Amino acid sequence: MNAPDAIPPSTASRLPADLLARLGALLGERFTLAAAVRAQHGKDESYHAAAAPDAVAFVRSTEEVQAVVKACAEHRVPVIAFGTGTGLEGHVAALHGGVTIDLSQMNRVLAVHEGDLDVQIEAGVTRKQLNAHLRDSGLFFPIDPGADASLGGMAATRASGTNAVRYGTMRENVLGLTVVLSDGSVIKTGGRARKSAAGYDLTRVFVGSEGTLGVITEVTLRLYGIPQAISAAVCAFPTIEDAVNTVIETIQSGIPVARIELVDEVQLDAINRYSKLDYVVQPTLFFEFHGTEAGVMEQVEMVKAITTEHGGSAFRWAMQAEDRNKLWQARHNAYYAALALRPGAKGWATDVCVPISRLADCISETKREIRESKMLAPLVGHVGDGNFHLTYVIDPNNPAEMETAQRLNERMVHRALAMGGTCTGEHGVGYGKIDFVEAEHGPAVDAMRRIKRAFDPDNIMNPGKILRM
Numbered sequence: 001m002n003a004p005d006a007i008p009p010s011t012a013s014r015l016p017a018d019l020l021a022r023l024g025a026l027l028g029e030r031f032t033l034a035a036a037v038r039a040q041h042g043k044d045e046s047y048h049a050a051a052a053p054d055a056v057a058f059v060r061s062t063e064e065v066q067a068v069v070k071a072c073a074e075h076r077v078p079v080i081a082f083g084t085g086t087g088l089e090g091h092v093a094a095l096h097g098g099v100t101i102d103l104s105q106m107n108r109v110l111a112v113h114e115g116d117l118d119v120q121i122e123a124g125v126t127r128k129q130l131n132a133h134l135r136d137s138g139l140f141f142p143i144d145p146g147a148d149a150s151l152g153g154m155a156a157t158r159a160s161g162t163n164a165v166r167y168g169t170m171r172e173n174v175l176g177l178t179v180v181l182s183d184g185s186v187i188k189t190g191g192r193a194r195k196s197a198a199g200y201d202l203t204r205v206f207v208g209s210e211g212t213l214g215v216i217t218e219v220t221l222r223l224y225g226i227p228q229a230i231s232a233a234v235c236a237f238p239t240i241e242d243a244v245n246t247v248i249e250t251i252q253s254g255i256p257v258a259r260i261e262l263v264d265e266v267q268l269d270a271i272n273r274y275s276k277l278d279y280v281v282q283p284t285l286f287f288e289f290h291g292t293e294a295g296v297m298e299q300v301e302m303v304k305a306i307t308t309e310h311g312g313s314a315f316r317w318a319m320q321a322e323d324r325n326k327l328w329q330a331r332h333n334a335y336y337a338a339l340a341l342r343p344g345a346k347g348w349a350t351d352v353c354v355p356i357s358r359l360a361d362c363i364s365e366t367k368r369e370i371r372e373s374k375m376l377a378p379l380v381g382h383v384g385d386g387n388f389h390l391t392y393v394i395d396p397n398n399p400a401e402m403e404t405a406q407r408l409n410e411r412m413v414h415r416a417l418a419m420g421g422t423c424t425g426e427h428g429v430g431y432g433k434i435d436f437v438e439a440e441h442g443p444a445v446d447a448m449r450r451i452k453r454a455f456d457p458d459n460i461m462n463p464g465k466i467l468r469m
């Protein structure tokens with residue numbers, strides 16, 4: 001299961017007394033050794049084995065992060081950044097113990113520049129909090145992982161979501177960062193300019209680095225104007241191939257859909273039950289169109305023509321904001337809906353991404369293998385990007401099931417790689433996909449190791465994640 005060889009027992013006594021005294025004096029009650037708090041910070045939302053840190057530091061400023069990292073660096077104690085803990089690949093497990101830095105109290109929106117369409121925030125601000133703050137400005141931030149994750153965590157995992165087909169991922173939407181490095185020094189990367197040709201692009205080195213190169217304390221993000229017109233619709237198809245071919249043609253035709261999400265029949269049934277909806281239980285696409293009234297109508301007509309060609313049903317519309325929110329919340333709850341199909345089971349969520357022309361082949365082959373294995377594994381996808389997800393709904397105490405899930409997962413990843421794709425489009429590596437990084441990047445992994453050593457020579461920043469050193 002890609003689990004580390006040994007997860008050391010976590011005991012507070014492993015931290016040097018000097019470190020305990022310094023961090024206690026710095027943070028008071030915001031530095032804690034409480035077992036329940038440590039346990040909560042050693043696990044994410046995945047089935048991966050948890051590993052509690054030795055202590056948790058709740059920070060409120062870049063200076064406090066700096067002081068915590070500096071003290072840990074002096075003692076070569078690992079430091080694990082923690083946003084909201086919604087990662088899916090064991091990202092926050094303290095595999096080698098250490099101090100977890102919880103950034104949830106760094107949750108201030110520092111500056112909204114409406115005229116420039118950008119915002120500066122502290123890393124603990126969550127995506128929903130940011131959009132609530134922006135509500136009256138006519139602006140919004142589009143990246144929307146299913147969970148209400150922190151924007152620091154989203155930058156750290158290079159997250160995306162249902163809007164990425166139109167607005168891009170965190171890679172395209174982070175303009176600049178403030179980062180505390182492994183020796184406690186602070187740097188600013190990027191800036192507020194829309195483009196820059198000045199030097200190495202350090203912003204994109206830290207975006208997706210999963211806390212292994214530094215702790216992000218502030219983020220500058222692009223914003224967008226709320227479109228004049230927004231329409232959402234649901235369309236069912238006779239087969240999953242029909243649905244996926246609709247997506248491929250829509251993208252290849254250059255129709256600027258804002259969202260185009262695939263839900264297979266197993267996942268749709270789960271969504272209906274969990275969110276008390278009554279969609280037809282068939283492979284289905286959820287669409288959203290943004291633009292002017294005329295632009296949206298044009299997009300709708302073009303997409304309708306493609307869906308009709310592929311046997312799609314009439315569109316079921318969600319015109320009012322309230323109905324659209326209901327629709328997308330149901331989509332965002334897909335993971336919990338899948339888990340609810342089998343009470344007591346755990347979710348093994350995994351994602352791959354392939355070039356759009358290979359999407360139908362990749363999904364059809366993957367679905368065939370799931371059917372043959374009799375595994376319960378609903379499928380959803382941000383398919384406009386060529387990205388899809390499976391949730392194996394499993395009993396982790398059943399070795400046969402775990403073995404089947406592992407085999408299917410490995411085969412899906414290698415299938416995606418053979419098609420020119422990636423082992424993860426958005427969830428990231430953590431320690432769950434660490435072996436696949438080597439398979440995907442080959443000798444380039446050595447170059448990544450050199451970057452890691454340059455930024456973190458003592459390997460204290462979230463050790464055991466992304467790369468085997």
Ligand SMILES: Cc1cc2nc3c(=O)[nH]c(=O)nc-3n(C[C@H](O)[C@H](O)[C@H](O)COP(=O)(O)OP(=O)(O)OC[C@H]3O[C@@H](n4cnc5c(N)ncnc54)[C@H](O)[C@@H]3O)c2cc1C
Pocket residue numbers: 044045080081082083084085086087088091092103123144145146147149150151152153154155156157158159160161162210211212214215216217332335336426427428462465
């Ligand atoms: C129901 C559900 C749906 C999801 N849907 C999506 C989806 O559609 N798209 C998607 O991309 N992901 C999705 N995810 C995964 C998850 O929400 C994202 O990976 C998210 O970006 C994690 O943010 P977080 O604040 O929870 O980070 P955490 O889980 O707390 O941390 C994740 C990683 O980032 C590092 N990190 C966190 N904060 C910082 C920081 N300030 N500085 C440096 N490193 C940091 C951590 O050390 C860790 O390695 C989903 C998860 C769930 C449970």
